[in-house]
Amino acid sequence: MSQLETNGERLPRPQQTRRRWTWAAIALALLTGCLEPQASRLINLWHQMRPEDRAVLNARIEAFERQHPGVKVRALYKETEELRSGLVSAVLARRGPEVIYGPSDVLGVYQAMGALEDMSPYLPPEDLAAFDPRAVIRVPSRDDPARSELVFLGDRFGNHLALVYNKRFIAKAPETTDELVALARQHTVDENGDGVPDRFGIVWNYTEPFFFIPFLTGYGAWVYREPVDDVHAPTPALDTPQAVEAYRFVASLRTEHRVLPPSADYEAARALFLAGKAAMLIDGDWSWQNYLTDENVDAGLAVLPTVSATGLPMAPMVAPKGYSLGSFAQGDQARLAMELIRFLTDAETQKAYLVQQRILPSRLALRVDPLVTGDPLMATSVAQAERGRAMPTDVAMRNVWDAMRPPYQLLLAGQIDAAEAGRRMQRDAIDKNRAMLSRTAADETVVVLYGLGLAAIAALAVFQRHSFTAFFRELRRNRLAYLLVLPAMALMGLTVVYPLAYNVVLSFSNMSLTNLRDWEIIGVKNYASIAAGEHAGQFWGVFLKTLLWTALNVSLHVVLGVLLAVTLHGPVRGKSIYRVLLIIPWAVPAYITALTWRGMFDEQFGAVNHLIRAVSGYLPGFLRLEPLNWLGAAGPAFAACIIANVWLGFPFMMVIALGGLQGIPAELYEAARMDRASRWQQFWHITLPMLKPVLVPAVTLGAVWTFNNLNVVWLVSNGGEPADQTHILVSYVYKAVFNMYQYGYGAALSMVIFLMLLAFSLVFLQRTRATEAVA
Amino acid sequence: MREPLPITVLRHAVLLLFVAIAMWPVMDVISISIRPGNRLRTTELELVPYDATLDSYRRLLADATFWRWLGNSMLVAGAVTITGVTLASIGGYAFSRFRFVGRQAMMISILTTQMFPATMLLLPLYLMIARLGLINTYAGLCVFYVSTALPFCVWQMKGFYDTIPHSLEEAARIDGCSQWVAFRRVILPLASPGLVITALFSFMSAWSEYIVAAQILQDRDMFTLPVGLKSFQSSLSTQWGLYAAASLLVSLPVVVVFILLSRYLVSGLTLGSVKE
Structure with missing residues (x-):
C-alpha cells in the first residue's frame, strides 16, 4: 500500500483527494445516519x-x-x-x-x-x-x-357479497334464481347486431371462487363436510351432489342462457357494470357505496336471491x-x-x-x-x-381456495363439466392439505447425505491442496489483484453465497408452515419427489414449457435485435432518434410494463383487441384476426407472456449487436463488394460470423435471465392463470413456496433450476468456443 | 455512399414499425394516466380522451410524501451507483489484467450468481439483514442492491477493459508508473463509456426495485418511490389512473438518464466471455 501512495504523490491530485473524501463522507453518513430511530x-x-x-x-x-x-x-x-x-x-x-x-x-x-x-x-x-x-x-x-x-x-x-343492479334496466331486484335468469336473459342484448352481445345480464369476478360461494350455499352445499371432523384440516366437500348442482347452474348461465361475458376479472366486471354494459353485478360491501354514488349508473342494492331449486337463500361468506x-x-x-x-x-x-x-x-x-x-x-x-355464513379461519381454507380456483376457471371457460370440476377440486384440496400439514420424517438417506458431504470436503482438501498452497503463494505475489477483487467478492460472498448455502441446507430439510423454526434434515426426499413424486408429471410439463419459453424468447430477441441493428447500422437519417425510441422498452421498469401488458391483453378493454377489431376490417381475409380471450385460455395466455417478454428484451440484443457491428472493419465489406457478393451473402458470411463472439455471451446471459424471469410471467398471467397453466419453473417454485409454505421442496426445486442452468451455460460456452477453435 | 431508394425505404419502414411497437404500451399508460377516474376502462382506441385530465398527476405531485419518497429513492440509488461503479471498476480491472490463482473460479462463480432464482434468496437474505441489525435502514437496502447488481457490473467492466489494448498500460509502466497509477491515469479515463453503462445498470436496479424494499423498510417516511406508490394501491380496487401516473413518474428519471446516455450505450456495453 505504501508503494502506491508514494507513487501516487508524484502526480498532483488535490482535486481527487477532496472528491474521495466526499465519497467516504457520504458512505459514512449512509451507514450511521440512517439507523433506526430510538423511540422510547x-x-x-x-x-x-x-x-x-x-x-x-x-x-x-x-x-x-x-x-x-x-x-x-x-x-x-x-x-x-x-x-x-x-x-x-x-x-x-x-x-x-x-x-x-x-x-x-x-x-x-x-x-x-x-x-x-x-x-x-x-x-x-x-x-x-x-x-x-x-x-x-x-x-x-x-x-x-x-x-x-x-x-x-x-x-x-362484512366482506359479504350482495346484488348490485342497474335501475335503468331492472325495476325490481330478483328474489329467486328463476327470476334472475329471466331478467338476465332479457337484458343480454346485441345492440349493434354484430352477433356479440353489447350488454350482459349479469357479471361477477370469475377468477376468484369467493364470488361463487353464494351459489354453493344456495344449493345446500358447503366447503367442508359437516359437522367438521378435524379442527386443523376439515375434510373438504367440494364434490357433493349439491355442490355439483351449483357448478352446473353457474356453467348453464354461460353456456345455456348465455348471459355472462366470456371473461371477467374484478376490474372488468366493475367496469362493465359502470359502463352500463351489465345489468346486474355481484360485488362486496367494500364497493357498494361507490356504485350507489356513481353518476353514470343508477344503481340499486339487493339481498342475493333464493335458489329456486332448493328454496335456500344464496348465502355469501361473511368475515x-x-x-x-x-x-x-x-x-x-x-x-x-x-x-x-x-x-x-x-x-x-x-x-x-x-x-x-x-x-x-x-x-x-x-x-x-x-x-x-x-x-x-x-x-x-x-x-x-x-x-351469511362465517368464513372458516383454519389453515385448510387456503387450500380450498387454491384447489377451487383452477377448475372453477376452467368450468367458466367451458373446458370441463360440472362433475369433473367437483372431482378435481376435491382431489386437489385433499392433496394440498396433506402436503401443507404433514410433516415429512427423516429417512436413512440422511446418513448417506452427511457421509457424502464429508467425503466431498475431504476430496476437495486432498485434490485441491496444491491450488490452496499455490493460492497462498499467489496472495503475496499478486497482492494488488486480490486487493482489487476483494471488496466486490466479499460483498457478493456475503449476500449471495450465504443465502445459497442456506438454501442448500433447506433443500434437504422438511421446513414448512407448521415447523418454521424447528425443522430438521430429512435426506433427499424433496429431490426424489421432484423427479418421481406424485406431481412429477406436472414438473416435467412445466420444465418443457420453460424450455419452450426460453428458446422462443431468446431466439426472437436475437433475430429482432440483429435485424434492427443491421437496419440501424447504415446511412439512415434520424438514426439517433430511432435508437432512443427503440430502447424505451428496456428503460421502463419491467414490473410496470408487465402490468401494462396485462391490461392491454384484457378481452373487453385491452388495447390489443381494440387494435385487432380496428384493423381487421382493412385486412385481406387470410390475415384477419379475431379478438382473442387472451388471458382466459392457456395457449393465448402463454403467448401473451411471450409477446410481453420479447417486447421487453429485444432492445438489449439490439444494443449488443450494434456494438458488435461497429467492431467489424469496413474493409471486409469493401472486399466483398469487389467480389460482387450480394447484400445477403455479405450478411451471412461477414456480419453474422463477426457478430458471434459478441452475441454468445449475450445469448448465454439472456437465456439464464429469461429462464429465471419471474416478473413477466407472474404479472402478465397473474400468478399462473388460468388454472396454473402458464407456469415456468421459477413461478412454479414461487407458488410452491409462497402459497403452500413448502420451503424444503421449493429450495430443492431451485437447486435443480440452478444446476440445470449451470450445466447449460458451461456446455454452451464450451461448445461455441470449440467451434470457433475449429473455424 | 448513397443506398438505392428501395433499401432506404425498407430501412425506414422496419424502423418505424418497431418504434410503433416499442412505444405502444407506453402510450397506453400515458393514455390511462390522463383519463378521468370514472372511465379508466374504455372500449375506444383513442389515445388522448376527449375529457383528458391531469388530475392524477396533480394529486401525486401535491402530496408531500411523494417528494420525500423521491428523495429517498435518489439517495439509495445514488449510493448504490457510487459503490457499485467503484467496486466493479476495480474488480473488473483485476479480472481483465491479472492472472492469479482462483481467477477462473471467481469469474465462474460470478456468472453462477445469475442462475439462482432470485426469489429464493429473499428469505435467507432477510434473515441475514435482520441479524446484522439493518432492518429499516438504507444501509441494509444498499448492501442488497449493490450485491445483486455487482455480478453483471463486474462482468461488464471486465469485458470493457478487455477491449482496451494492453500496450497502453505497458507504455505507462515504461514511463515509470505503477500498475495502479497506470490504471487510474490511463485506463480508467478510457473506460468511461463502460463506467457510464455500469452506473446506469446499478442505478436502474436500485431505482425500481420493490419486493426487497417492501420487506426491509418499515417506516412510511423511509419508503422508496416504488414502495410508496404501491401503498396507494389496495387489494381489490386499484386506482388505475393514479397508478399509471405514478408508474410514469417512476420511469421518467430512468428513461431520461437512458436517453441521455444512449450514445454511450452502444460503445459501452460489452459482455466479455468467461474464458480467454
Whole structure:
C-alpha cells in the first residue's frame, strides 16, 4: 500500500483527494445516519386497511399517541401476500409487528406459523360481550389442540357479497334464481347486431371462487363436510351432489342462457357494470357505496336471491376484520399493544368508521344506531350479513381456495363439466392439505447425505491442496489483484453465497408452515419427489414449457435485435432518434410494463383487441384476426407472456449487436463488394460470423435471465392463470413456496433450476468456443 | 455512399414499425394516466380522451410524501451507483489484467450468481439483514442492491477493459508508473463509456426495485418511490389512473438518464466471455 501512495504523490491530485473524501463522507453518513430511530416505546402495526379507511385509522392512532405520551405507533400497510411472507420472515427473525390488522380468514395460517399470541389474559370477558360473537375468534392452541386461544378481535363485519343492479334496466331486484335468469336473459342484448352481445345480464369476478360461494350455499352445499371432523384440516366437500348442482347452474348461465361475458376479472366486471354494459353485478360491501354514488349508473342494492331449486337463500361468506396480537411482544410491550387494540376497537372508533365509510360495526350496541337502521344500504347490508355464513379461519381454507380456483376457471371457460370440476377440486384440496400439514420424517438417506458431504470436503482438501498452497503463494505475489477483487467478492460472498448455502441446507430439510423454526434434515426426499413424486408429471410439463419459453424468447430477441441493428447500422437519417425510441422498452421498469401488458391483453378493454377489431376490417381475409380471450385460455395466455417478454428484451440484443457491428472493419465489406457478393451473402458470411463472439455471451446471459424471469410471467398471467397453466419453473417454485409454505421442496426445486442452468451455460460456452477453435 | 431508394425505404419502414411497437404500451399508460377516474376502462382506441385530465398527476405531485419518497429513492440509488461503479471498476480491472490463482473460479462463480432464482434468496437474505441489525435502514437496502447488481457490473467492466489494448498500460509502466497509477491515469479515463453503462445498470436496479424494499423498510417516511406508490394501491380496487401516473413518474428519471446516455450505450456495453 505504501508503494502506491508514494507513487501516487508524484502526480498532483488535490482535486481527487477532496472528491474521495466526499465519497467516504457520504458512505459514512449512509451507514450511521440512517439507523433506526430510538423511540422510547414503539408499537408496530401491520394492517390491511383500504385507502378510504386509512384517514380514520390515522386519526385514531394520533389520538392514542396523544393519550400515551412517549408512545409511537408505526402503521404500515401490507398487501395480503406481503403480510403473509412478511410474517414468515418475522417469525424466523423473531422480530415483527406487535399488532396485526386484517381479515379473519388467515388466522389459522398465522397461528400455525406461530405469529399470534393469546389475547385472553388482557381482555376481561365482560368487554367481549359487547361484540358480535362472530367477531371474537378463538383457535386451537399450537401446543395443545384441546385448549383454545383468543387470537382475534374484530372491529367490523362484512366482506359479504350482495346484488348490485342497474335501475335503468331492472325495476325490481330478483328474489329467486328463476327470476334472475329471466331478467338476465332479457337484458343480454346485441345492440349493434354484430352477433356479440353489447350488454350482459349479469357479471361477477370469475377468477376468484369467493364470488361463487353464494351459489354453493344456495344449493345446500358447503366447503367442508359437516359437522367438521378435524379442527386443523376439515375434510373438504367440494364434490357433493349439491355442490355439483351449483357448478352446473353457474356453467348453464354461460353456456345455456348465455348471459355472462366470456371473461371477467374484478376490474372488468366493475367496469362493465359502470359502463352500463351489465345489468346486474355481484360485488362486496367494500364497493357498494361507490356504485350507489356513481353518476353514470343508477344503481340499486339487493339481498342475493333464493335458489329456486332448493328454496335456500344464496348465502355469501361473511368475515370480520380485526386485530390480533403478534407473538413478538412481551410483558409491558404486549400490554401496550393490547391497549392500542382496545382503543382501535372501541365504540368511538367504530362509530367514526360507520359515519365516514358506512362500515358495519362489530359492536352490537352500534347496530341499532339510526345510521344503520335508517340507511337503506346499511339495512340491506345487515340483512345480507345475517344470511351469511362465517368464513372458516383454519389453515385448510387456503387450500380450498387454491384447489377451487383452477377448475372453477376452467368450468367458466367451458373446458370441463360440472362433475369433473367437483372431482378435481376435491382431489386437489385433499392433496394440498396433506402436503401443507404433514410433516415429512427423516429417512436413512440422511446418513448417506452427511457421509457424502464429508467425503466431498475431504476430496476437495486432498485434490485441491496444491491450488490452496499455490493460492497462498499467489496472495503475496499478486497482492494488488486480490486487493482489487476483494471488496466486490466479499460483498457478493456475503449476500449471495450465504443465502445459497442456506438454501442448500433447506433443500434437504422438511421446513414448512407448521415447523418454521424447528425443522430438521430429512435426506433427499424433496429431490426424489421432484423427479418421481406424485406431481412429477406436472414438473416435467412445466420444465418443457420453460424450455419452450426460453428458446422462443431468446431466439426472437436475437433475430429482432440483429435485424434492427443491421437496419440501424447504415446511412439512415434520424438514426439517433430511432435508437432512443427503440430502447424505451428496456428503460421502463419491467414490473410496470408487465402490468401494462396485462391490461392491454384484457378481452373487453385491452388495447390489443381494440387494435385487432380496428384493423381487421382493412385486412385481406387470410390475415384477419379475431379478438382473442387472451388471458382466459392457456395457449393465448402463454403467448401473451411471450409477446410481453420479447417486447421487453429485444432492445438489449439490439444494443449488443450494434456494438458488435461497429467492431467489424469496413474493409471486409469493401472486399466483398469487389467480389460482387450480394447484400445477403455479405450478411451471412461477414456480419453474422463477426457478430458471434459478441452475441454468445449475450445469448448465454439472456437465456439464464429469461429462464429465471419471474416478473413477466407472474404479472402478465397473474400468478399462473388460468388454472396454473402458464407456469415456468421459477413461478412454479414461487407458488410452491409462497402459497403452500413448502420451503424444503421449493429450495430443492431451485437447486435443480440452478444446476440445470449451470450445466447449460458451461456446455454452451464450451461448445461455441470449440467451434470457433475449429473455424 | 448513397443506398438505392428501395433499401432506404425498407430501412425506414422496419424502423418505424418497431418504434410503433416499442412505444405502444407506453402510450397506453400515458393514455390511462390522463383519463378521468370514472372511465379508466374504455372500449375506444383513442389515445388522448376527449375529457383528458391531469388530475392524477396533480394529486401525486401535491402530496408531500411523494417528494420525500423521491428523495429517498435518489439517495439509495445514488449510493448504490457510487459503490457499485467503484467496486466493479476495480474488480473488473483485476479480472481483465491479472492472472492469479482462483481467477477462473471467481469469474465462474460470478456468472453462477445469475442462475439462482432470485426469489429464493429473499428469505435467507432477510434473515441475514435482520441479524446484522439493518432492518429499516438504507444501509441494509444498499448492501442488497449493490450485491445483486455487482455480478453483471463486474462482468461488464471486465469485458470493457478487455477491449482496451494492453500496450497502453505497458507504455505507462515504461514511463515509470505503477500498475495502479497506470490504471487510474490511463485506463480508467478510457473506460468511461463502460463506467457510464455500469452506473446506469446499478442505478436502474436500485431505482425500481420493490419486493426487497417492501420487506426491509418499515417506516412510511423511509419508503422508496416504488414502495410508496404501491401503498396507494389496495387489494381489490386499484386506482388505475393514479397508478399509471405514478408508474410514469417512476420511469421518467430512468428513461431520461437512458436517453441521455444512449450514445454511450452502444460503445459501452460489452459482455466479455468467461474464458480467454
